[in-house]
Amino acid sequence: xxxxxxxxxxxxxxxxxxxxxxxxxxFAAWLGWQITSNWTDPLLFAIYSVIRPVAxxxxxxxxxxxxxxxxxxxxxxxxxxxxxxxxxxxxxIMNGVSWAVIDDREHYKTLKYMYIAPIRIPAxxxxxxxxxxxxxxxxxxxxxxxxxxxxxxxxxxxHADWLLFSLTMVIGVVMxxxxxxxxxxxxxxxxxxxxxxxxxxxxVLFLFSGAIYPLDVLPIWLQPVGYAMPITYWLELVRRSLIxxxxxxxxxxxxxxxxxxxGILVGLSAVFGVASIFTFRVCDRRARERGLIDxxxxx
Amino acid sequence: xxPFAIETETLSRIYKMRGxxxxxxxxxxxxxxxxxxLNVERGELFGLLGPNGAGKTTLxxxxxxxxxxxxxxxxxxxxxxxxxxxxxxxxxNMVSGGESSGYGLLTVRExxxxxxxxxxxxxxxxxxxxxxxxxxxxxFDRRHTKSSDLSTGLxxxxxxxxxxxxxxxxxxxxxxxxGLDVGASREVRGLIREWLDEDKARTLLLxxxxxxxxxxxxxxxxxxxxxxxxxxxxxxxxxQRLQKDAIFEVETTPLNGLKAQTIxxxxxxxxxxxxxxxxxxxxxxxxxxxxxxxxxxxxxxQKNVRIMKLNKREPTLEDVFVDLVGKSMADVExxxxxx
Ligand SMILES: Nc1ncnc2c1ncn2[C@@H]1O[C@H](COP(=O)(O)OP(=O)(O)O)[C@@H](O)[C@H]1O
Ligand SMILES: [Mg+2]
Numbered sequence: 001x002x003x004x005x006x007x008x009x010x011x012x013x014x015x016x017x018x019x020x021x022x023x024x025x026x027f028a029a030w031l032g033w034q035i036t037s038n039w040t041d042p043l044l045f046a047i048y049s050v051i052r053p054v055a056x057x058x059x060x061x062x063x064x065x066x067x068x069x070x071x072x073x074x075x076x077x078x079x080x081x082x083x084x085x086x087x088x089x090x091x092x093i094m095n096g097v098s099w100a101v102i103d104d105r106e107h108y109k110t111l112k113y114m115y116i117a118p119i120r121i122p123a124x125x126x127x128x129x130x131x132x133x134x135x136x137x138x139x140x141x142x143x144x145x146x147x148x149x150x151x152x153x154x155x156x157x158x159h160a161d162w163l164l165f166s167l168t169m170v171i172g173v174v175m176x177x178x179x180x181x182x183x184x185x186x187x188x189x190x191x192x193x194x195x196x197x198x199x200x201x202x203x204v205l206f207l208f209s210g211a212i213y214p215l216d217v218l219p220i221w222l223q224p225v226g227y228a229m230p231i232t233y234w235l236e237l238v239r240r241s242l243i244x245x246x247x248x249x250x251x252x253x254x255x256x257x258x259x260x261x262x263g264i265l266v267g268l269s270a271v272f273g274v275a276s277i278f279t280f281r282v283c284d285r286r287a288r289e290r291g292l293i294d295x296x297x298x299x
Numbered sequence: 300x301x302p303f304a305i306e307t308e309t310l311s312r313i314y315k316m317r318g319x320x321x322x323x324x325x326x327x328x329x330x331x332x333x334x335x336x337l338n339v340e341r342g343e344l345f346g347l348l349g350p351n352g353a354g355k356t357t358l359x360x361x362x363x364x365x366x367x368x369x370x371x372x373x374x375x376x377x378x379x380x381x382x383x384x385x386x387x388x389x390x391x392n393m394v395s396g397g398e399s400s401g402y403g404l405l406t407v408r409e410x411x412x413x414x415x416x417x418x419x420x421x422x423x424x425x426x427x428x429x430x431x432x433x434x435x436x437x438x439f440d441r442r443h444t445k446s447s448d449l450s451t452g453l454x455x456x457x458x459x460x461x462x463x464x465x466x467x468x469x470x471x472x473x474x475x476x477x478g479l480d481v482g483a484s485r486e487v488r489g490l491i492r493e494w495l496d497e498d499k500a501r502t503l504l505l506x507x508x509x510x511x512x513x514x515x516x517x518x519x520x521x522x523x524x525x526x527x528x529x530x531x532x533x534x535x536x537x538x539q540r541l542q543k544d545a546i547f548e549v550e551t552t553p554l555n556g557l558k559a560q561t562i563x564x565x566x567x568x569x570x571x572x573x574x575x576x577x578x579x580x581x582x583x584x585x586x587x588x589x590x591x592x593x594x595x596x597x598x599x600x601q602k603n604v605r606i607m608k609l610n611k612r613e614p615t616l617e618d619v620f621v622d623l624v625g626k627s628m629a630d631v632e633x634x635x636x637x638x
Contacts, residue, residue, distance in 0.1 A: 020419075027416045031402065038404045109400035113461070116363045117417040118389040289367045291314065291360065 024119035028127025032096065035103075036131035053088055053139040054146045060084055060212065061151045072152040081153050082239050083211035085143040089136045090176055090205065090231060095198035096132025097125050097180030101187040105296065112294035122280055125184045126177050133173060155243060164258060165241035168265070172234040175269035178276040185276075185283035191295050211235055214252040230268035237261050303374070304469050304502035305339035305362060310371035312357050312526075331357040333526035334371070339519075342499045344491070346517030347506040348616065350628040352635045354526040355506035356395070359471050362504070363393045376468045389418070391469045394462035397477035399454040403447025407438065407457050410446050411464060418465040425464070432460040435490055452479055459487060463494055470494075472505040476512065488516055508628060510616045522620055524631065529623040534616060541614035541622060544569060545589040549582040550608035557602045565598065567591035570621055572630070579607065585622055 039045035064077060071077070104111035114124060147153035183197050190197075208218070208226040215226040226232050236253050240261070253261065287293050312332040331354045339345045347355045360366035362375050364384040373380045376390040401410050408429060415425035433439040436456045438449075446454060455478065462470055472491070476484035495501055507513050513520045514534045521531040530537060554575060562571040562582070570585040586592060589611075599606065621627055626634070 023416060023419060027413055031405075031413060034405060034409075035402070108402050109398055110402065112365055112395075113393070113400065113414070114417070115365055116388055116391065116393055117414065118385070118419070119417045285367075288365065291357075291366045293365050294360070 020118060021120045021123040024121075024123035025127035028100075028124040029130035032100070032128040032131035033134070036135060049135045049139050050142050053085070053143045057081065057084060057143045057147060058151060061147075078153060078155070078243050079214075079239060080212045081147055081151070082144075082242060083209075083235050085140050085147070086235060086238050087202075087206060087209065087211045088139050088143070089133070089172070090209070091198060091202040092132040092136035092139075093129050093173065093176040094132075094180035094183055094202055096129035097177055098183035098187050098198050100125050100128035101184045105294070109294075109296070115293050121284065122181055122277065125181060129177050129180055133177075159244065161241045161244060161258075164237065164262075167262065168234060168237040168241055171262075171265055171269055172230075172238070175230050175234065175265075175272060178269075178273045182276040182279050185280040188283050188287040188292060189290075191292060205229065205231060208232070209235060210252065216252055228268070230265055230272055233261050233265040233268065237265060302340055303338045304341045304343070305337065305345070305373070305375050305504060307335050307337045307358075307362075307373045308371055310335040310358075310361065310373050311369050312354075312361060312366065313369045330526050332361070332368070335523075335526070335528050337521060337528060337531065339502060339504060341502050342495070343502055344495050344516060344518045345502070345504045346513040346520040347504065347523055348508065348510070348513040348520050348620070349506075349523035350508055350631040350635070352525075352632070353508075353523045355523060356473055357526075358523075359393065359473050359504070359506060363391060363471055364388060390467060391471065392462045392465050392467040393471040394458050394473065394475060396455060396472070396474040396479070399451045400458060401446045401454060403445060405446060406443050407433070407446055407449070408442040410457065411461055414461050415464055420465060428464050428466070429460065432463055432490075435493075436460060436486055452483055455479060456483065456487070459490070463490070468500065469502045469504070472503065474506055474508070476507070476509070484512075488512065491516065510620075510628075514616050520616065522616075522623060524620075524624050530619065537616060537619045538614045541585065541618055543588075544614070544622075545586045545592070546612055546614050546618055547582075547584045547586065547592065548608075548610040548612060549584060549595075549606055550610075551580050551582060551599065552605045552607065553578070554580050554604055555602045557598070557604060562595055562598060565591065565594045568595065570625065571595075572621060572627055580604075583618075583621065583627075585618060 037045075039048075060080065064080060065072070068074065068076075101111065104114060115121065144153070144155065148155050180198070183201060187197060206212075208215075208222070208229060209231045210226055215223050215232065218226060233253070237258065240258055256264070310332055311330065311334055314329045314331055316327045316329060333354075335358065347358065349355055357366065361368050362373055362380060364380050364387055367381060375387050378384075378386040378390075380387055402413075405413065408426075411429045411433075412422065412425055415429070416422070420428075430439065430442070433442055436459060438453055438456050438460075441449065441453060446457060449457065459472075459475060462472065475491070476487055479487065491503060491505070495503055505512075505517070517534060519531065519533050520537060522529045522537070530540075554573060557573075559571045559573040559582070562568055562573075562584070567587040568584065568591055569587055570583075572583045574581050582595075584592075584595060586595075596606070617627065624631060
């Protein structure tokens with residue numbers, strides 16, 4: 001069976017591309033960036049990706065200052081500040097990946113043409129998320145810069161563990177992208193009202209991620225949710241890699257070494273990753289069965 | 300290797316529709332494809348002709364791996380569309396007419412280039428093909444226009460180029476000329492014919508509800524209604540089925556309550572349809588033989604309906620449809636939209 005020629009009698013003009021997944025990802029990333037950077041108004045772009053996150057960080061700092069009586073030397077302060085800044089990735093990446101389903105189906109009406117093309121849809125969706133990663137990175141860098149310059153944040157780049165940081169970021173980004181894939185898969189099945197799915201989910205997860213308060217603050221029966229989420233460990237590792245001692249002084253996850261945290265992050269990410277690919281397959285098959293791939297709100 | 304580019308075997312598709320929350324138990328089922336058996340040979344230009352709602356788009360969706368069949372099997376370019384979907388996809392492409400898809404923020408050329416990259420066509424080859432095809436459909440001068448700035452018709456042309464550009468073994472065109480003006484439709488039909496003649500291994504399946512398009516363009520036509528293929532043959536052979544019959548178009552004064560059914564019940568009248576309009580009516584009659592006309596004239600006389608004009612004509616595919624279904628395509632669509 002395996003030896004039957006693939007394309008029948010005619011020789012194909014195109015050489016068989018080495019990796020279907022890679023080209024899906026690559027050109028989806030190109031497309032995603034075209035869409036994201038297509039701000040007809042640069043001012044709008046500035047507001048969205050710069051002013052908004054900085055304003056949010058400033059509000060947080062002011063609130064912190066009021067509550068603690070301007071105690072900016074407490075390790076809680078950089079903990080909150082960095083947690084909040086890096087959480088930007090959670091929404092941006094998940095939304096970048098999952099929104100592509102809705103945008104292509106409802107707005108551009110191209111989802112069916114993507115589906116019949118020889119591409120890998122998961123790789124395509126992940127590629128569409130790249131632009132979200134890039135804009136989030138811009139926001140995070142600017143937020144931290146603003147924090148150091150104007151908002152009492154102390155951060156010494158020479159003391160940061162950049163190796164750990166890079167490793168954490170790579171794992172974290174992959175993990176968030178795969179979580180975005182789950183939302184994309186669910187969006188395939190929900191024809192209407194799925195526009196805010198990434199916003200709602202990242203909003204809810206914010207409560208359990210220990211981004212701006214330690215998990216011990218949560219009611220005891222809610223804490224396991226936080227401990228089960230890879231985002232929690234990812235944020236902790238980001239903080240530790242950037243402001244080592246200060247973050248480690250913090251009690252919640254203090255009993256774990258960096259290596260242990262990394263192990264937990266990798267393990268949980270792998271579990272979530274496998275689950276998300278499985279979920280995608282199931283939703284994808286159901287969408288085909290129910291005829292939802294090109295279903296716009298007409299029906 | 301089978302000689303067939305497309306094969307379907309007892310292919311059916313049922314849409315399950317969930318009613319509102321109240322009537323949860325009453326699940327409506329709609330049979331969009333009913334036991335379809337079709338074989339399309341390599342090199343054929345095959346047409347699916349049927350009214351709106353006949354199931355044409357549903358069949359194309361199944362064949363292009365977008366929609367799972369409920370029962371039965373389908374193979375395209377030698378591969379099963381469900382089990383071997385990933386082997387089918389590099390060999391096919393599809394274009395739906397009557398919609399404007401595409402990334403509005405990209406130019407015509409960027410849109411097309413991007414899709415070619417998803418098919419792994421080297422950029423240089425892709426640009427050559429894109430420019431050539433854009434010239435052939437007459438929008439080469441708009442290649443650097445953002446596609447959002449194109450009219451619906453021009454966007455459709457861009458979309459048609461997207462279909463041809465990847466040089467598929469089997470190309471599916473779902474109502475390619477829907478919404479295009481007369482000139483643009485002619486250009487697209489010209490392109491379709493030329494593209495097939497260029498390479499005998501290419502196969503093209505198109506759907507249409509324009510009789511003339513099916514008749515003039517297609518090598519073979521399947522007539523489809525309510526999910527069933529009623530006949531499948533060359534346009535000529537389909538029409539020859541009615542060759543012995545006599546087909547008359549009769550303009551009359553108002554029918555005064557006379558029903559088409561009354562005429563159809565006459566001996567040797569195979570089919571009669573009536574459309575009333577201001578100041579009169581048009582009867583379309585398919586008679587087993589010309590002699591039956593006498594009986595029709597008698598009935599008309601009894602109701603005081605006068606014949607204004609009587610015209611015998613060659614059978615068209617519309618007549619074939621009427622003969623098979625008992626109603627014109629327009630009447631079927633009318634009935635469907637009233638449900
Ligand atoms: N996703 C869907 N859900 C439910 N019914 C559908 C869906 N798509 C099509 N139908 C119904 O199936 C029938 C066939 O539709 P379609 O294949 O689009 O016909 P055509 O293309 O010949 O106009 C129609 O009655 C249509 O209303
Ligand atoms: Mg249709």
